[in-house]
Amino acid sequence: MDCVTANVIHQEEVQGGYQVLFLDAPAIAPHVQPGQFVHVRVPHMEESVLRRPFSVYRADGPVLQILYKGVGKGTRTMTYLRPGDSLGLIGPLGRGWPRLTEGRFPILVAGGYGMAALYLLARSMPMQGIAFFGGKSAPDILCVNEFEALGWEVQISTQDGSRGTRGIVTHCIDAWWQAADLKGRQVEAYACGPNAMLQAVAERAMARDWVAWVSVDRNMGCGVGACLTCVLKTRTPDGGWRWQRSCKEGPVFECRDICWEDE
């Protein structure tokens, strides 16, 4: 973990308002594990006291990529960043995705730009499985070629049917599951996206005896475990619950550890 000033190398719009920001961050990028995040101090937002957390999309040598969409105050401001600008960066933060359990079949589940948190995992996986990408509409389906280039089969669903199967991503998963012949292997799922999607994946995982890791998205304060803003309720072995910090113990949790009834 380090706290640095990173220079903007460049920024490009992928499609539909989704941006990729390329940052020169030699003190952080080489240390990023799949599923970890960085905490960004957005320039020109002096009235904002909080940083903004982003999953690391890619880390190649000293270069770190963040994939995001300008939807809030912070992200809209970020769309104006140009080469030569710089920003504050803390990272890498959080506990990322665990390694695939030997003998299990990996599936990735992404809602919208949730795929950004999964790319490094897909690239580091010892075997390729199936990636399920869901979104509202065709522009919300991102970077399919990049995952296919890594050897992953990508199944696409959109709610309006403008790309892939019409419907939500879990319908796609259900259809695949009914027909799948995994030759006795169990599934290990890795999911990042809206909370309702994570919960739907968790329900399937618990019913079908999958291991399922979900990366939760919480309002975050400090990003390092001090402020206790980003807590979520998790189960304890004695049947009770306790708060865990999504910035420190998370953002990745095994789905059985989360108290979904409180979500």
Add this chain to the structure above:
Amino acid sequence: MKNPVMVASGTFGYGPEYAELVDLSQLGALVVKGIAWEPTRGNENPRTAETASGLLNAIGLPNPGAEGFVREYMPFLRQHDVPVIVNIWGRTVEEYVRVAEYFEGIEGVAALEVNVSCPNIKEGSAVFGTDLDLFRRVLDAVRSATALTLIPKLAPNVAAIADFAKAAEASGADALSLINSVPALAVDVETRRPKLANVTGGLTGPAIHPLAVKLVWDAARAVRIPVIGIGGIATPEDALEFLIVGAHAVAVGTASFTEPRTAVRVVEGIDDYLQRHNMASVQALVGTFQCN
């Protein structure tokens, strides 16, 4: 203290959280997040909301309890060359006394900051900070319970802060810290619901800085004991304002979230200022406010 800049309770965890990013030995003191006798879970989500130049919070003082804190964090803190100030709170006078007595015997605790003013605890803590009689009762009781250096932390939402400052001094407090967060409310206009699960919270950050400077000025003129200025410090200039109106030290709070090394930068900025103004020490600057 090797310098007058501390990090404020609730904004720096218990130390380890920021230790990879900030050299703790460069801090004047580290005030840990509020500790009660019993472990406490704190409030439901959402616990914070960003506001204009501020942060509204109602975390609810979650903590591992006094014994849990000592077991989990004191071994770490003792290894670092930084004075540790433990912020303590309770729901009753007896709870304050119990936790104060306990820390008397704990190695490595430099002082106790007595939180009588957190606005987010419903069963009483805020009342201790705004009711002068209760305030005296709890401070007298804590004073009798421990010989440790005591620093009551004052609430900003009182009619006359000088009365509370004087009462604390009369109770035998060794110093004062102020201000705690300012009771506040933020509303989501789409849902017409509060932005925090606790409904109201405490406002911190640059938004409250001038308000805090006024209260520190008022308090510092009312007492002889040292005052620690807290509230919205993000730059060395913010800290200098507190010193000029009479604070002997300051604490950086919310700005550590924005920039973890803010306190260290404030230390450096104060040193630069003293050199520029040919002052040998912070002491030469304290209370030099010119206002006539």
